[in-house]
Amino acid sequence: MLSAAQIKHLTSLQLKKYRQKYAEFVIEGGKILAEALQEGVEVKAVIATPEQLDKCRLLAGNIPVLEADEKQMKNISSMSEPPGILAWCSMRKASEMQQPDGWQLALDGIRDPGNLGTIIRTADWFGVRNILLSEDCADIYNPKTLQSSMGSMFRCSIIQGTLTDLLRKANKPVFAAAADGDSMDQLRTASGVLVIGSESHGISEEVKRVCDHSVAIPGDGRTESLNAAVAAGILLYGMVN
Template sequence: MFNKTHTKYIQSLHHKKFRDENAVFIAEGTKVVLELLDSREFVCQQLFALNEWLSDHAKTLQQYSGMELFAVKDFELEKISMLTTPNNVLAVFKKKEPVQTLPVKGKITLVLDTIQDPGNLGTIIRTADWFGIENIVCSHACADMYNPKVVQSTMGSLARVTILYTDLEAWLQENSAIKKYAAALHGKNTSELRGVKEALIIIGNEGRGISDAVMQLADEKITIPKRGEAESLNAAVAAGIIMSAVG
C-alpha cells in the first residue's frame, strides 16, 4: 500500500544526489513509461498509477516481472510528481551501468559541451534518436541524463541513445583521428556537411557556446546561415538543424 515513506522516497529522487545513491530515476506519463518498459533497457522497480490506468494497461504490465505496482489517488500522485499537471503514472527505473567507451568509427557522434538546461538535453537526445544518431558524448558539466525533466523531454528516446559522460578535452584528443566540427557563429555553411558519414559534431553551452579549450581541438567551425536579426539559436534547435544537415 502506498504510504508516506513512498512519498518521501520519490520526492528525494527529484535530486541528483539521491538518484545517484539509489542508482534509480523516475519517469512520468504513459508514453515515456511504456516506451522505457518496452525497450527492456531499464528495469522498472516500482510503478505508481491511478486505478483506471492500471486497469487499462493490465495486460501490458503482465509482460514485465519484478516490479511493484501501487494504486494511488490523484492527490497522492500530485505529491510525488515533478509535473505541473501530474499524469496518470509514475515509475521508478534502475539506471544502466555507465558506459566507458563509445564507437565513433563510421558514425556521426554528437558532442555536448556544458549543455546545462535539462529541457535542451532531453530535446537533443530525442532529436538524435529521430535522425538515427546512436551516441552522444557529454562533458561532466552537462545536465544529468536522469534528471526528470531530461527523461520527460526525451519521450522514451533515452532507451535508444547511448550517452557517455567524460572529460571532453581528453576524449577529443583520444579521438583525434575523427574530424571534429564545432558549431559557431562564423564558419562553413552546415549545408556542406550533407553526406558526411563520420564526424564528431560539437555543440556548446546555451549562453557561452563552446569553451576555448574545446574549440581549439576542433578541426573546422560550422555555422547555420542567418537571415534574421536573432543574436543566437537555442542549443537544442541548433543541434537539430545541424543533425538534419548531416542527414
C-alpha cells in the first residue's frame, strides 16, 4: 500500500515546478505505460487499484507495483476518472536526446498542452521524431500533453530551449509555416526544419529572422488561421509525401 509520503510526493508531480525539481513525472493508463516500458523510460514504480494489480504485475516485470485504493488513486491522478493504473517515472536526461539526420519539427509558442501532445503524436506518425520547442511552449510532461501524445513522446527526441539558438545549431534549411508563404512543394527535400507557431500569434519575429523560407497551406483564405495541430498534420503529410 502507498505511504502518506508517497501520496504527497506523487500528488506534487501534478505541478510543473515539482516535476522539474525532482525530474520525475506521472503517466496514467495501461497503454501509455506499455509504450513507456517499450521505449526504455525509467519507471520507478507502478501504482494500481486492486482490480488492476494482476495486469500491472504482468506488465511491470521487475518494477515495484504498489497498491492504491480508489480514494488514494483519485488524489494522485490528474484525471476526473482515473484509469486505475499509474506509473511514477524519471525524466530522460538531455544527453540522451539525439539530433538525427533528416527532417526536424520546431514549435514556437504552442502553449496548449493538448495541442502540443497531438502535434507530437502526428509527427511520430509521419516519422519526424526530432522536435524542438521554444521556451514558452507547454510542458511536455504536463498530464494533458502526455495523454494526448498517447506515448509518442517516448519515441521522440524533444529539446526545449531558446528556439533561435536551436534552429541555428540544426544547420539545416529552416521553413516557416506562414499564411503568406510559398508553395508546400518546397518541403519535398531530404532535410530541413519546419517551424510552426501558435494559431493566435504565429511565429515570433525573432524566429522568423532565422528562417530561410516560408510555406503556406493552400485554402480559400476566409478563415483567419488553422488550428496548429491541424496545420502540422497537413504540412507533415506534404513533407514526407
